[in-house]
Amino acid sequence: MPELRKDPIIDRWVIIAAERGRRPTDFNRAPDPLKGAFDPFAPGNEDRTPPEVAVWGRSTGAAPNTPGWQVRVVPNKFPALSLQGELDPRGMGLFDMVNGVGAHEVIIEHPNGEWDFDQAQDGEMRLVLQAYVARINALREDSRFRYVIVFRNVGAQAGATLSHAHSQVMTVPILPKLIKEQLDAARDYFERKQRCLYSDVLNQELSSGERIVEASEHFVVMSPFAARFPFEVQIFPRRQCHDFTLISTTELEALGDVLSRTLRRYKKALNGPAYNMMLQTAPLSRPHSDTIEKDFCWHIDILPRLTSVAGFEWGTGFYINPVSPEAATQFLREAE
Amino acid sequence: MPELRKDPIIDRWVIIAAERGRRPTDFNRAPDPLKGAFDPFAPGNEDRTPPEVAVWGRSTGAAPNTPGWQVRVVPNKFPALSLQGELDPRGMGLFDMVNGVGAHEVIIEHPNGEWDFDQAQDGEMRLVLQAYVARINALREDSRFRYVIVFRNVGAQAGATLSHAHSQVMTVPILPKLIKEQLDAARDYFERKQRCLYSDVLNQELSSGERIVEASEHFVVMSPFAARFPFEVQIFPRRQCHDFTLISTTELEALGDVLSRTLRRYKKALNGPAYNMMLQTAPLSRPHSDTIEKDFCWHIDILPRLTSVAGFEWGTGFYINPVSPEAATQFLREAE
Numbered sequence: 179m180p181e182l183r184k185d186p187i188i189d190r191w192v193i194i195a196a197e198r199g200r201r202p203t204d205f206n207r208a209p210d211p212l213k214g215a216f217d218p219f220a221p222g223n224e225d226r227t228p229p230e231v232a233v234w235g236r237s238t239g240a241a242p243n244t245p246g247w248q249v250r251v252v253p254n255k256f257p258a259l260s261l262q263g264e265l266d267p268r269g270m271g272l273f274d275m276v277n278g279v280g281a282h283e284v285i286i287e288h289p290n291g292e293w294d295f296d297q298a299q300d301g302e303m304r305l306v307l308q309a310y311v312a313r314i315n316a317l318r319e320d321s322r323f324r325y326v327i328v329f330r331n332v333g334a335q336a337g338a339t340l341s342h343a344h345s346q347v348m349t350v351p352i353l354p355k356l357i358k359e360q361l362d363a364a365r366d367y368f369e370r371k372q373r374c375l376y377s378d379v380l381n382q383e384l385s386s387g388e389r390i391v392e393a394s395e396h397f398v399v400m401s402p403f404a405a406r407f408p409f410e411v412q413i414f415p416r417r418q419c420h421d422f423t424l425i426s427t428t429e430l431e432a433l434g435d436v437l438s439r440t441l442r443r444y445k446k447a448l449n450g451p452a453y454n455m456m457l458q459t460a461p462l463s464r465p466h467s468d469t470i471e472k473d474f475c476w477h478i479d480i481l482p483r484l485t486s487v488a489g490f491e492w493g494t495g496f497y498i499n500p501v502s503p504e505a506a507t508q509f510l511r512e513a514e
Numbered sequence: 515m516p517e518l519r520k521d522p523i524i525d526r527w528v529i530i531a532a533e534r535g536r537r538p539t540d541f542n543r544a545p546d547p548l549k550g551a552f553d554p555f556a557p558g559n560e561d562r563t564p565p566e567v568a569v570w571g572r573s574t575g576a577a578p579n580t581p582g583w584q585v586r587v588v589p590n591k592f593p594a595l596s597l598q599g600e601l602d603p604r605g606m607g608l609f610d611m612v613n614g615v616g617a618h619e620v621i622i623e624h625p626n627g628e629w630d631f632d633q634a635q636d637g638e639m640r641l642v643l644q645a646y647v648a649r650i651n652a653l654r655e656d657s658r659f660r661y662v663i664v665f666r667n668v669g670a671q672a673g674a675t676l677s678h679a680h681s682q683v684m685t686v687p688i689l690p691k692l693i694k695e696q697l698d699a700a701r702d703y704f705e706r707k708q709r710c711l712y713s714d715v716l717n718q719e720l721s722s723g724e725r726i727v728e729a730s731e732h733f734v735v736m737s738p739f740a741a742r743f744p745f746e747v748q749i750f751p752r753r754q755c756h757d758f759t760l761i762s763t764t765e766l767e768a769l770g771d772v773l774s775r776t777l778r779r780y781k782k783a784l785n786g787p788a789y790n791m792m793l794q795t796a797p798l799s800r801p802h803s804d805t806i807e808k809d810f811c812w813h814i815d816i817l818p819r820l821t822s823v824a825g826f827e828w829g830t831g832f833y834i835n836p837v838s839p840e841a842a843t844q845f846l847r848e849a850e
Contacts, residue, residue: 179596180614182688190691193614195594258531258826258834260515271718272711273739278516278529329825337824348826352518355526356831375608382607403609456829481828488673489665490594490684492817493792495692498594 183404186379188359190495192404196502205408205448205484211334212341218255219286219342221245227252231283232312234305249305250286251313254346257282265322265351276351281317283347285309285328291342294332296441296450303434306345310457311423311430313347318423318462323349325357325461333452335483353461360458361466361474368473376475377418379403389503391443391510396432399440401503401510408485408501409448409510411440413478420474422459437478439514444482447513451482519740522715524695526831528740532838541744541784541820547670548677554591555622555678557581563588567619568648570641585641586622587649590682593618601658601687612687617653619683621645621664627678630668632777632786639770642681646793647759647766649683654759654798659685661693661797669788671819689797696794697802697810704809712811713754715739725839727779727846732768735776737839737846744821744837745784745846747776749814756810758795773814775850780818783849787818 180195218226224243235248253261259280267276287293287306295303314326326349331338353361367375383389383400391399391411398414413436415429425433444451459476460466467473491497516531554562560579571584589597595616603612623629623642631639650662662685667674689697703711719725719736727735727747734750749772751765761769780787795812796802803809827833 179599180594182612182614182686184610186608186610188691189694191686191688193594193686195614258516258529263515272522272715273718274520274522276518278518278531325830327826327829329829331824337822346825350518350527350529350830350832352527354830354832355524356829358525359831379608382609454825454828456825458829479829486673487823488667489682489790489792490663492790493663493665493692493794493815494661494686494690495695496686496690 185402185404187363187375188356190404190406190497192406192496193498194405194502195498195500196505205451210341210452212338215341217291217340217342219250219284219340219344220291221247221289224250227284227286228255232309232316234309245289247286247289248302249288249309251309251347252284252286254282254284259348259350279322279351280349281320281323281347283313285313285345285347287343287345294343294441295438296445298434298438303438304431307425307430307434310345310347311425314423314459314462317347317349320349321463322351323462324353324464325350326459327354328457330453330455332455333450333483335452336454338452349462353466357458357461358466361461361470364473364475365467365469368467368469374418374473374475376414376477380414380475389507391507392436392439394432394436396429397436399436401507403503405499405503405506406497407481407483408499409444409451409482409506410499410503411480411510413437413440413480414475415477418472418475420460420470420472420476422457422476440480440510443510443513444480447509448482448484451484453480453482455480521738521740523699523711524692526740526742526833528742528832529834530741530838531834531836532841541787546677546788548674551677553627553676553678555586555620555676555680556627557583557625560586563620563622564591568645568652570645581625583622583625584638585624585645587645587683588620588622590618590620595684595686615658615687617656617659617683617685619649621649621681621683623679623681630679630777631774632781634770634774639774640767643761643766643770646681646683647761650759650795650798653683653685656685657799658687659798660689660800661686662795663690664793666789666791668791669786669819671788672790674788685798689802693794693797694802697797697806700809700811701803701805704803704805710754710809710811712750712813716750716811725843727843728772728775730768730772732765733772735772737843739839741835741839741842742833743817743819744835745780745787745818745842746835746839747816747846749773749776749816750811751813754808754811756796756806756808756812758793758812776816776846779846779849780816783845784818784820787820789816789818791816 232251233247236246259278265276330345389401568587569583572582595614601612666681725737792815
C-alpha cells in the first residue's frame with residue numbers, strides 16, 4: 179500500500195509509492211552531455227568570465243584574473259538578475275512587480291575541471307565553504323537584498339550547462355515563498371512550544387534512527403520523512419543555528435567532510451547522479467521573527483534528479499516518490 | 515532590466531529575465547525517445563492494460579477490451595495510489611501519514627498512436643473531454659477522495675513514458691497544497707470584494723490585451739502575467755464556473771477547438787514541445803468555502819518543458835522565465 183506523508187515543516191504531502199519502487203541501479207542514467215565541452219572556468223581562461231569579485235589561494239601580489247587560484251568567484255556571465263538599479267515596486271491593477279535587482283555569482287570551486295566534492299582532498303572543501311560564508315556576508319551589506327540562496331546544479335539533468343564544479347549564489351529582493359513557509363512554520367511552532375521545530379524533528383529522527391544515513395559529532399545526514407525525490411537527503415548541524423554564516427571553524431571542517439562523504443555515497447549507490455544542492459539559511463536583513471535565532475535552523479538539501487516532475491506535481495504541489503526514505507537510507511548507509 | 519512579477523493568485527514570484535531571452539527556435543529540442551517503442555494502448559493490445567472501466571465509440575453489444583473503441587479508460591498499470599483500503603490517518607510524533615488511497619486512471623484518447631490534440635478531427639476532442647467529465651463524476655461517488663486532477667504528460671521531457679496520446683486522472687484523499695492556496699486566495703478575495711479573483715484577472719487581461727493569445731466566444735487563452743515557464747498558457751472559460759464538470763455542451767465543443775488550436779500554435783511556433791497540461795477544478799467533496807460557486811473558476815494550465823528546473827527553483831519556490839509572457843503571446847498569436 180502506498181503511503182501519503184506530510185512534510186513536518188510545510189503543508190506538502192508526498193506519495194511514497196514504493197510498490198513502483200526500484201533498486202538504485204534501476205535508475206537509468208544517460209551519459210552526461212556536458213563532458214568534453216569548452217571549459218570557461220579552467221585556469222588560463224580567466225578572460226572568458228567577468229572579472230573576479232573574490233578569490234582564494236592565489237599568491238599575494240599576483241595579478242587578478244590569472245591562474246594560480248584555488249577558489250574563484252565571478253559574476254554570472256548570463257545573470258538572471260541585475261546588480262544595478264533600485265527595486266521600484268509598482269503595480270498595475272491586480273498585478274505587482276519590482277525590478278529584477280539582485281546578485282548572481284558563480285563560485286568556481288577548484289581549478290581542475292574534473293574535480294568534484296566526492297574527491298576533495300585536505301582543506302579543499304573548507305575553501306569552498308569559506309567562500310559561501312564570505313559571499314553571503316559580502317552581499318548582506320546591500321540593503322536591497324532580502325534573501326540569499328547558494329545552490330549547486332550538477333549534471334545536465336539537474337539544469338547544469340557546464341561540468342566544471344561550481345556553486346551559484348543569488349540574492350533576491352523578496353523573501354521566497356518556500357523560505358517564508360518554512361520560517362512561518364518555525365515561528366508558529368516556537369510560539370506554541372518554545373522549541374525549535376527543526377531540532378524537534380531532528381531529535382525524533384535520531385531517536386528512531388530509521389532515516390539516519392549518518393550522525394557524526396557535528397552533523398546529521400538524513401532522508402526526510404516526506405522526501406519528494408528518491409535518495410533526497412538533508413544535512414543538519416547538531417547545534418541549532420538559524421544563520422549558516424555563524425558556522426564555527428570546526429563545524430565548517432566537519433561539514434566539508436560530510437558533504438564529500440555524502441557525494442561519495444551517491445557515486446557508489448547511484449553511479450554519480452545529477453543533483454541539485456541548496457543551502458537554506460535565515461534571511462539577510464530584518465529578522466523574520468523575534469525568535470528566529472531560536473526557532474529556525476539552517477540546513478542543506480540535496481535532490482538527486484532521477485525521476486521526472488510532471489503534470490501531477492505541477493498541478494498539485496504534491497510529489498510521487500518511488501523509493502521509500504527508509505530504503506534510500508539503507509542503500510546510502512551501505513554505500514560507504 | 516529583468517523584472518520580478520508576483521502571481522496575482524498565490525504568493526509566488528517569477529523572474530522574467532528576457533535579456534537571457536531567446537526566440538522560440540532557440541529552444542533546442544532533442545528527438546523524442548518515446549517514438550517507435552511498443553504501444554500497449556494500440557487497438558489489438560487491449561490485454562496489455564488492466565480491463566477498461568469506461569469506453570466510448572464501441573458498437574453496442576461488442577465485447578469489452580476488444581478493438582473498436584474511440585476513447586478507452588483503464589486503470590494505470592503502475593498506479594501511484596491504491597484503489598483499495600481505508601485512509602487510516604495516523605501519526606508518529608511530529609509526522610503525519612495516511613494510506614495512499616486513490617484512483618489512478620489512464621484515458622486513451624484515440625485508437626491511432628500517432629494522433630494528438632493538434633490534429634483532432636470533428637468530434638474527437640469532444641469525446642476526450644466528455645471522458646474527463648464522466649470520470650470525474652464517477653470518482654466523485656467515492657467519499658474517500660477529496661480532489662481529482664486530470665493531466666497530460668506529452669513527450670519524455672515532460673515525464674511521459676509512452677507516446678500514444680493519453681490523459682491521466684488521479685484522485686487524492688487530501689486537498690493538494692497548490693489547489694488549497696488558490697482556493698484560499700479566491701475565498702479571501704471574494705470576502706473582501708464580493709467578486710471572483712479569477713474573473714477580475716481575466717477582465718484586466720482582456721482589457722489590456724497584451725497577454726491574450728486568443729479570445730473567442732466561450733474561452734480565453736492567455737500567457738499568465740507571472741508565467742513560470744516560456745510559452746506557458748492558461749485557458750479560462752468566459753463564464754465563471756468553479757467546477758469543470760458543469761461545462762455546457764456548447765462550451766465542451768468550443769474547448770475542444772481551443773485546445774486543438776493551442777497545440778497547433780505550439781507545433782508551429784515551437785516544433786511540438788514536450789508539455790504538461792493540468793485541469794484545475796473545484797474539490798470533489800465538501801465545498802472549500804461557502805462561496806466557492808462564485809469565488810473560484812476552473813481553468814487549464816499548459817506548461818511547455820523547454821527550460822530546466824534547478825537549484826534556484828527547488829530552493830526558493832520562485833522561477834526564472836527567459837521569455838516574457840508578452841513576447842510569448844506574440845509568437846503564439848502569429849502561429850496560427
